[in-house]
Amino acid sequence: LRCKDDVFTHLYTLIVRPDNTYEVKIDNKKVEGGNLDEDWDFLPPKKIKDPNAKKPDDWDEREKIDDVNDKKPEDWDKPEHIPDPDAKKP
Template sequence: MHFIFRHKNPKTGEIEEKHTKKPTANIDSYFTGRKTHLYTLVVNPGQTFEMLIDNGLVNKGSLLTDVSPPVNPPKEIEDPNDKKPADWDNREK
């Protein structure tokens, strides 16, 4: 079971697919046998979601943090080319 949604970046206009993380519950038991199941996705106004199978909660989280790649970018981005200048002084003031 997988939940994917498309998100349009408000600054660039680029559309990305966001994938939720794996369900927190063991869902293998639902797929044994030949029974039909009721799949439900609840998206709440507070940017959270819940995934249910037969009204049993199997996954929940935030649309902003519990998806990959995240909707909100990290506050700091590591720069692999970042170096200290040759005349940098490490002494405390």
């Protein structure tokens, strides 16, 4: 985008819309427009997946894995019934 280079004063207008499109006007005449994401480097470049990359054969797909060596603390108390503090006793 080039500025007007002459002896006159010019009105520069930038319109940015919610759908990420823009329009540049000089003296109310459109000189450029487009999509912000495509025309400007605001976002880092999108990554291209490596076609040669693969998971190891022993990769574990489980979301959570239990620790076999894990144990509850010695003072762990798990009552069979939870007492109701609002219950009225006869």
